[in-house]
Amino acid sequence: MILKLVMADIKITNMLKFYTLCLIANGPKHGYDLIKDLEEKFRKKISASHVYPFLELLRKNKLIKHDNIGKREKKVYHLTAEGKKFTNEMFDKFGDLIHISIEPRIATCPCGCKVYSGGYKEKINGKTMTFCCSHCAKMHGK
Ligand SMILES: [Zn+2]
Structure with missing residues (x-):
């Protein structure tokens, strides 16, 4: 599955990326919680090295921001206004795909x-x- 989105040069090429964006779109998330939720969803160990480069790419494209909260400087990720537009577009496109794939059923x-x-x-x-x-x-x- 490859979703090409017009707004930013970001390609959603796998479910891990898609789900990462879904989780952040649902509300601010700690990096740690994000990975825990992803592991639960995919029922396997997920390395931070698979998630953080994507988060960094999103951040560079100004789709997400992170705040440092608390003494341990935990990063909390949340969508920017552009990020919200981006994920809405992603959900629209994904919705179309779902519609096409389930329509015959x-x-x-x-x-x-x-x-x-x-x-x-x-x-x-x-x-x-x-x-x-x-x-x-x-x-x-x-
Ligand atoms: Zn009926």
């Missing part, structure tokens, strides 16, 4: 609800149909 209930996962299946006149819920199936079956 979406069923539409007769009530108009889009059903992606779960839903309720029932055979009506020999044809298996997908509904958003059993209530809609009952209504349709009448």
Whole structure:
């Protein structure tokens, strides 16, 4: 997956970068917490050397800032105004990708609800149909 974004010369070439930006977009983050969250998400050990160069690149492009908080000078990263624009654009593009990839798997209930996962299946006149819920199936079956 490569997302090329117009605003800055930053390419989101892997999920680690994507998720790093997502985490910072959700609110200010300590570098340490960021890596812990990434490790939890990817269920593997993540080296700071994989994360910090990307953070540094974001910082140089003025997409994120960091404040030093406390005696131990822990760095807290947060998005700048440009960073917010950048991540919104990223989410828009990523949203389009998700839409394209899941569209063929979406069923539409007769009530108009889009059903992606779960839903309720029932055979009506020999044809298996997908509904958003059993209530809609009952209504349709009448
Ligand atoms: Zn329905």
